Each structure stands twice: as C-alpha cells, then as structure tokens.
Amino acid sequence: MGSLSNEPFDQFLDSLKQAGVVIRNESELRERLAEVQRWRSAFATLASNGRVLGIRFESRSSGVNEAEIYRAFDRFEFPKSLRAAFAASLKAEH
Secondary structure (H helix, E strand, O other), X not given: OOOHHHOHHHHHHHHHHHOOEEEEOHHHHHXXXXXXXXXXXXXXXXXXXXXXXXXXXXXXXXXXXXXXXXXXXXHOOOOHHHHHHHHHHHHHOO
C-alpha cells in the first residue's frame, strides 16, 4: 500500500479538518481506514460508532463551516443522508 498522503481518505479527512472539524484519535481512524478497500463505508461506521475506540468528531471552538463539510462529502461521493447526519452530530456535541 502507498503512503497515507496519497490515499483519498487522507484528503477527505484533511478537508473536514479545514472545515473546522476536530478529529479525536485521528491516528486510529487513519490506520483503520488504510486497512480497508471500502473506506467510505468504514468511515460511516466509525463516525457513528467509533467512540468506543476514542474516535470522535467535534467542532472547533470557533465553529465549523457546514458548507465546506457538505462539499467534502459531495466531492468524495458520500450519500447526502450521511453528510446531514454527520453535520447534525457536530451540532449535538455542543
């Protein structure tokens, strides 16, 4: 497998961070996504159920740019229902 910096999920996670998302236990998340071929499906599972592994997504204290989050999800071809649930979960954290 190539370096993580060349993986599409790496670009996706970087897009989320640029939009103001803080990823707790990011190294664990990246490691798990690197192990699978269907990283989008794995991301959806970990976004919903990753707390047991310490994987959490939170908004920065300055907030998140919801439009940028939506663009990242669209660019990487996630279902609209997942992007909406992800954005809602960030709001629920505060």
